[in-house]
Amino acid sequence: MPNYQIRKQRCILVACCVVHNFIRMQSRNDTLFQQFEDNDVDVVDDESSGANQEGKNMHLNDDNVMNDVRDHITGSMWLDYPSSSFDSMALDKDCSIVLELSESDPLFDTKKKLLQDKGFNTRQQINVKRSSDPNWLSTSVEVMLQIATIIKSTEAELYFGQDQPMESYGPRNELEALNSILQLVEASFSGVCQMQKNVLQELHNVIVDMICQSSDKHRPKTTIVEGYNSAKEKQLLQWGENNGVKTRLQIAYVEGAGRGAIAKEDLKVGDTALEIPTSLIISEELVQADMYHALEKFEGITPETMLLLWSMKERHNCNSKYKMYFDTLPEEFHTGLSFGVKAMMALGGTMLLDEITEAKEHLHAEYDKLFPALCNEHPDIFAPELYKWEQFLWACELWYSNSMKIKFPDGKLRTCLIPIAGFLNHSLYPHIVNYGRIDAAANTLKFCLSRSCSAGQECCLSYGDFSSSHLVTFYGFIPQGENPYDVIQLDFGSAQDEFTDGSSISNWSTHMVRGTWFSENRNIFYYGLPSPLLDFLRSAHSPVLHTKALLPENLKIEIEILENLLSICNDMMDELGDPDLDDRKSTNWDVKLAVEFKDIQRGIVSSVLTSCHCGLKRVKHELSEMDG
Numbered sequence: 248m249p250n251y252q253i254r255k256q257r258c259i260l261v262a263c264c265v266v267h268n269f270i271r272m273q274s275r276n277d278t279l280f281q282q283f284e285d286n287d288v289d290v291v292d293d294e295s296s297g298a299n300q301e302g303k304n305m306h307l308n309d310d311n312v313m314n315d316v317r318d319h320i321t322g323s324m325w326l327d328y329p330s331s332s333f334d335s336m337a338l339d340k341d342c343s344i345v346l347e348l349s350e351s352d353p354l355f356d357t358k359k360k361l362l363q364d365k366g367f368n369t370r371q372q373i374n375v376k377r378s379s380d381p382n383w384l385s386t387s388v389e390v391m392l393q394i395a396t397i398i399k400s401t402e403a404e405l406y407f408g409q410d411q412p413m414e415s416y417g418p419r420n421e422l423e424a425l426n427s428i429l430q431l432v433e434a435s436f437s438g439v440c441q442m443q444k445n446v447l448q449e450l451h452n453v454i455v456d457m458i459c460q461s462s463d464k465h466r467p468k469t470t471i472v473e474g475y476n477s478a479k480e481k482q483l484l485q486w487g488e489n490n491g492v493k494t495r496l497q498i499a500y501v502e503g504a505g506r507g508a509i510a511k512e513d514l515k516v517g518d519t520a521l522e523i524p525t526s527l528i529i530s531e532e533l534v535q536a537d538m539y540h541a542l543e544k545f546e547g548i549t550p551e552t553m554l555l556l557w558s559m560k561e562r563h564n565c566n567s568k569y570k571m572y573f574d575t576l577p578e579e580f581h582t583g584l585s586f587g588v589k590a591m592m593a594l595g596g597t598m599l600l601d602e603i604t605e606a607k608e609h610l611h612a613e614y615d616k617l618f619p620a621l622c623n624e625h626p627d628i629f630a631p632e633l634y635k636w637e638q639f640l641w642a643c644e645l646w647y648s649n650s651m652k653i654k655f656p657d658g659k660l661r662t663c664l665i666p667i668a669g670f671l672n673h674s675l676y677p678h679i680v681n682y683g684r685i686d687a688a689a690n691t692l693k694f695c696l697s698r699s700c701s702a703g704q705e706c707c708l709s710y711g712d713f714s715s716s717h718l719v720t721f722y723g724f725i726p727q728g729e730n731p732y733d734v735i736q737l738d739f740g741s742a743q744d745e746f747t748d749g750s751s752i753s754n755w756s757t758h759m760v761r762g763t764w765f766s767e768n769r770n771i772f773y774y775g776l777p778s779p780l781l782d783f784l785r786s787a788h789s790p791v792l793h794t795k796a797l798l799p800e801n802l803k804i805e806i807e808i809l810e811n812l813l814s815i816c817n818d819m820m821d822e823l824g825d826p827d828l829d830d831r832k833s834t835n836w837d838v839k840l841a842v843e844f845k846d847i848q849r850g851i852v853s854s855v856l857t858s859c860h861c862g863l864k865r866v867k868h869e870l871s872e873m874d875g
């Protein structure tokens with residue numbers, strides 16, 4: 248078990264006759280993702296699990312600075328591996344495509360149920376054959392997309408996607424699903440007859456068109472700041488190119504996001520925007536023998552912690568191979584871990600306050616385990632002036648906000664810093680979603696486009712399916728646009744174990760809400776609210792099987808559960824309080840971020856309140872019609 252666990256969110260006791268006198272409500276943003284991503288890593292590579300790595304895997308070891316707050320809260324930083332779910336997707340001889348849900352998928356049961364509900368099997372063959380139907384190709388792709396969307400979905404996407412159109416799974420999911428099908432089609436070209444090749448080519452074109460259409464819907468505005476002096480960044484690019492980096496990106500200053508990578512030319516789906524030789528990647532191999540031997544005595548110390556301590560020293564080494572890289576790094580990182588008192592106060596009423604507080608406490612405790620012991624025992628290796636708390640925090644912020652987990656050809660996952668790739672910013676509508684695997688043949692790390700990027704446009708990655716609270720804590724920003732991963736988790740305590748509803752697609756162990764603007768189904772029995780939550784509340788009300796028939800007894804239950812949810816959300820709103828005008832006027836980066844975060848939380852809760860009110864109105868109206 249990880250050594251760092253976020254304390255559960257403060258509880259609000261909600262008077263509720265429905266669930267045995269009370270429901271304990273907690274809201275927490277990140278637990279879900281921690282669970283999911285940790286699983287994701289295990290699925291990608293069993294060999295890389297801590298058990299098989301003799302204490303060298305940062306995910307599963309106990310005493311690790313970087314294993315750390317971020318991982319223990321929500322998994323990795325830029326973790327973005329192609330999921331194993333599609334490993335068995337294959338094109339058979341008859342030119343039909345087989346999509347298969349991997350049994351090792353951590354959400355196998357939930358996805359299987361959902362696939363079956365939609366009339367698919369976990370191994371589904373789709374015939375791609377010409378027919379008299381003029382839409383034969385797009386129809387096939389639509390079917391594949393439906394299956395791929397489910398296979399590629401995260402827990403939150405499944406939770407909120409139930410009883411919603413497939414588009415509600417979000418743009419990242421859609422992009423990943425389409426690209427997965429595309430990769431399969433591309434991989435199938437060799438060894439097939441010309442007729443099949445023609446079909447595959449047409450299929451390829453249809454998928455690329457769909458990706459382009461989806462991209463046109465989601466074009467976030469980025470403003471490039473003119474006149475930005477990027478001498479250091481240019482030098483780093485030059486150094487990279489001299490050492491084998493191939494790039495079709497240049498560095499510019501992007502309003503609100505610092506430096507970013509801009510396409511130098513039009514880039515198409517599948518193009519490689521950036522290619523970094525493995526020899527330039529900063530990974531655990533760089534920790535010198537003397538430092539390694541001094542550190543290995545610390546029980547459970549991981550390669551990631553060693554590397555972090557290495558980077559604290561290396562940044563001051565004038566002869567470092569990575570001097571140009573270190574020179575481009577900021578003197579200060581503005582992540583949640585550096586929030587001052589005012590910003591923390593501005594976060595009052597949110598879970599983020601607790602999360603950042605605990606993250607800081609954890610880092611302090613980790614620092615105290617290592618220092619001053621290391622400086623006293625090995626002053627030649629750990630010069631005290633390089634290992635002060637502030638420098639340690641700087642290094643933690645560097646690794647949290649700039650590292651990537653990379654899978655190497657030996658099958659191991661390593662946490663790395665990647666010069667130049669470190670300029671890529673995150674987007675909810677990313678251009679690059681699959682990265683993180685060294686191409687063994689080329690011995691490089693490639694960043695290939697999952698959607699096109701025009702010359703002059705910023706090219707962005709997906710760092711992961713992160714909530715704003717995670718992004719604020721470890722990266723220090725809130726992304727542009729509506730973040731579908733901004734969820735508020737509701738913990739109903741023991742009531743949750745007691746009232747699981749067998750009729751839902753899965754017995755969800757956690758319940759949550761997010762902005763109801765993402766939802767399209769506002770009918771009675773749905774209200775724009777997540778079905779698993781409503782089903783849970785209904786079962787808690789009475790354990791009999793509930794139907795969605797418009798009957799007075801059902802509508803009375805609807806009124807009770809909506810009033811119950813209203814009460815929970817009203818309490819949450821009270822906790823958040825009114826916006827503080829002084830905070831709003833503040834020009835401090837951290838207070839501004841805290842205010843923005845709190846506004847997002849208010850927006851989510853307020854949307855749920857509105858949905859409950861509208862739902863209640865409709866149900867009461869329907870009931871009065873029946874009575875009349």
Ligand SMILES: C[S@@+](CC[C@H](N)C(=O)[O-])C[C@H]1O[C@@H](n2cnc3c(N)ncnc32)[C@H](O)[C@@H]1O
Nearest residue numbers: 503504505506648649669670671672673722724
């Ligand atoms: C890997 S670095 C990307 C390069 C960074 N912009 C720079 O100037 O060095 C990650 C950091 O970039 C910033 N960043 C990334 N994506 C962002 C976004 N969508 N909006 C605002 N800031 C972003 C955050 O400060 C984050 O900690």
